[in-house]
Amino acid sequence: MSFLLTCPHCGVREVADFAFGGEVSVRPRETPTFRELSRYNYFRRNVAGVQREWWYHRSGCRTWFQAERDTRTNVVLRVGLPGELGAELGVGP
Numbered sequence: 001m002s003f004l005l006t007c008p009h010c011g012v013r014e015v016a017d018f019a020f021g022g023e024v025s026v027r028p029r030e031t032p033t034f035r036e037l038s039r040y041n042y043f044r045r046n047v048a049g050v051q052r053e054w055w056y057h058r059s060g061c062r063t064w065f066q067a068e069r070d071t072r073t074n075v076v077l078r079v080g081l082p083g084e085l086g087a088e089l090g091v092g093p
């Protein structure tokens, strides 16, 4: 499986240049319950559709950024540095 990903600094590159950092999730409050902490650490939404993810440009500028990717087709819709893409996409219980 291969697809192209656009680094906000370097431009379009093969996905092999990057490391996948997982889904973007919301940190629990300052003093979470055991259940909230377990959900944050161990549970992922794993959607079949567009999700927001962390990516690291390991063979380039070594920047962490976020991408919105359709997990069914690997089409990347948007990329941006943390905070650039606006509100979290579909993150919730």
Ligand SMILES: [Zn+2]
Pocket (backbone or CB within 6 Å): 007, 008, 009, 010, 011, 057, 060, 061, 062, 063
């Ligand atoms: Zn880069």
